[in-house]
Amino acid sequence: MFRMLVINPGSTSTKIAVFDDLNPVFVDTLRHSSEELAPYKTIFEQYEFRKSVILNALKEKDVPVESLNAVVGRGGLLKSIEGGTYAVNETMLEDLKVGVQGQHASNLGGVIAYEIAKSINAPSFIVDPVVVDEMDEIARFSGMPEITRKSIFHALNQKAVAKRFAKEKGVKYEDINLVVAHLGGGISVGAHRKGRVVDVNNALDGEGPFSPERTGSLPVGDLVKMCYSGKYTLEEIKKKITGKGGVMAYFGTNDARDLDRMMKEGNKEAELVYKAMAYQVAKEIGMCATVLKGEVDAIILTGGLAYGKDFVEWIKERVSFISEVVVYPGEDEMLALAEGALRVLNGEEAAKEYK
Numbered sequence: 001m002f003r004m005l006v007i008n009p010g011s012t013s014t015k016i017a018v019f020d021d022l023n024p025v026f027v028d029t030l031r032h033s034s035e036e037l038a039p040y041k042t043i044f045e046q047y048e049f050r051k052s053v054i055l056n057a058l059k060e061k062d063v064p065v066e067s068l069n070a071v072v073g074r075g076g077l078l079k080s081i082e083g084g085t086y087a088v089n090e091t092m093l094e095d096l097k098v099g100v101q102g103q104h105a106s107n108l109g110g111v112i113a114y115e116i117a118k119s120i121n122a123p124s125f126i127v128d129p130v131v132v133d134e135m136d137e138i139a140r141f142s143g144m145p146e147i148t149r150k151s152i153f154h155a156l157n158q159k160a161v162a163k164r165f166a167k168e169k170g171v172k173y174e175d176i177n178l179v180v181a182h183l184g185g186g187i188s189v190g191a192h193r194k195g196r197v198v199d200v201n202n203a204l205d206g207e208g209p210f211s212p213e214r215t216g217s218l219p220v221g222d223l224v225k226m227c228y229s230g231k232y233t234l235e236e237i238k239k240k241i242t243g244k245g246g247v248m249a250y251f252g253t254n255d256a257r258d259l260d261r262m263m264k265e266g267n268k269e270a271e272l273v274y275k276a277m278a279y280q281v282a283k284e285i286g287m288c289a290t291v292l293k294g295e296v297d298a299i300i301l302t303g304g305l306a307y308g309k310d311f312v313e314w315i316k317e318r319v320s321f322i323s324e325v326v327v328y329p330g331e332d333e334m335l336a337l338a339e340g341a342l343r344v345l346n347g348e349e350a351a352k353e354y355k
């Protein structure tokens with residue numbers, strides 16, 4: 001039996017869990033108020049604070065650090081890499097600290113995992129970070145030589161639900177084609193061809209459908225005019241795209257349940273925006289089906305928005321002609337992280353090396 005600590009840092013919370021093999025000992029969300037995080041200018045500066053909150057939580061739950069066999073964290077905006085479980089090494093730590101592809105709370109996952117594991121001489125890992133990049137060469141062209149399309153998406157949950165579907169069907173993930181739509185605060189839709197995500201929208205930085213708090217793709221000419229209007233700083237524009245875009249920009253909330261409530265109270269504009277988000281998701285799924293040349297074994301809908309019955313129906317009515325649609329609402333990133341680490345601890349897989 002292997003005991004693992006799992007660390008998944010988000011923008012306002014750090015989710016932690018301890019697993020004995022795949023059995024949860026406890027799962028907890030440690031929330032951080034904006035006052036607590038205010039003193040830190042960068043994500044990396046939050047490192048000591050978040051680490052001590054995690055160690056305190058372990059004490060409260062009576063789980064001695066020494067009882068852990070490994071620590072696994074959600075990682076971060078590293079250099080682009082293929083999917084899998086990676087051992088945390090010095091090169092990775094350096095890249096997580098500087099944020100080679102930007103700042104994201106999950107940059108702290110690998111760093112904290114490494115430091116806690118080091119104190120007890122245990123291994124530390126990250127699994128399927130947001131920079132998993134298995135895109136076909138043909139998918140990388142933007143139409144402007146200076147700009148190459150990037151794969152930044154919910155790789156951990158997309159891969160986890162894809163493998164879950166394969167297991168339930170008694171087939172191998174590497175033998176099937178899937179379109180997976182992660183419908184959360186950000187939305188990513190990936191074309192999975194025989195175990196590789198060969199095309200996907202950059203869910204963090206202005207590609208794909210709009211989402212509860214992101215714009216997704218924008219009419220580029222109008223965006224350029226806005227950038228040169230003199231009204232906004234670079235930081236303000238970036239925030240309008242990621243964080244304050246999408247549903248947040250239309251209605252001042254990133255909670256789709258508010259949209260649902262407004263719609264049920266008769267607000268026609270809320271209904272239209274909610275339906276427009278589903279419409280854009282369906283279009284993106286259709287695009288991925290063409291990437292897979294129509295050979296789609298299933299379309300999987302996952303993430304928090306997949307709890308929304310109407311939202312799921314609006315997508316289904318546009319894409320059901322392509323293939324079966326399977327819905328796995330929510331996400332189980334903590335279990336997916338534990339599974340990734342356990343495959344290495346059990347010797348089923350070798351940990352990959354980050355270079």
Ligand SMILES: Nc1ncnc2c1ncn2[C@@H]1O[C@H](COP(=O)(O)OP(=O)(O)OP(=O)(O)O)[C@@H](O)[C@H]1O
Nearest residue numbers: 183184185186212254255256257303304305307308
């Ligand atoms: N029952 C529900 N009906 C409709 N929407 C829901 C429901 N439950 C949660 N959601 C919506 O799901 C969204 C959050 O999804 P999720 O929890 O997957 O996102 P996240 O983890 O914060 O971000 P991300 O998935 O991008 O990492 C919110 O907009 C929330 O309102």
Ligand SMILES: CCCC(=O)O
Nearest residue numbers: 130153154186203204
């Ligand atoms: C893009 C992947 C993770 C996120 O939504 O922040």
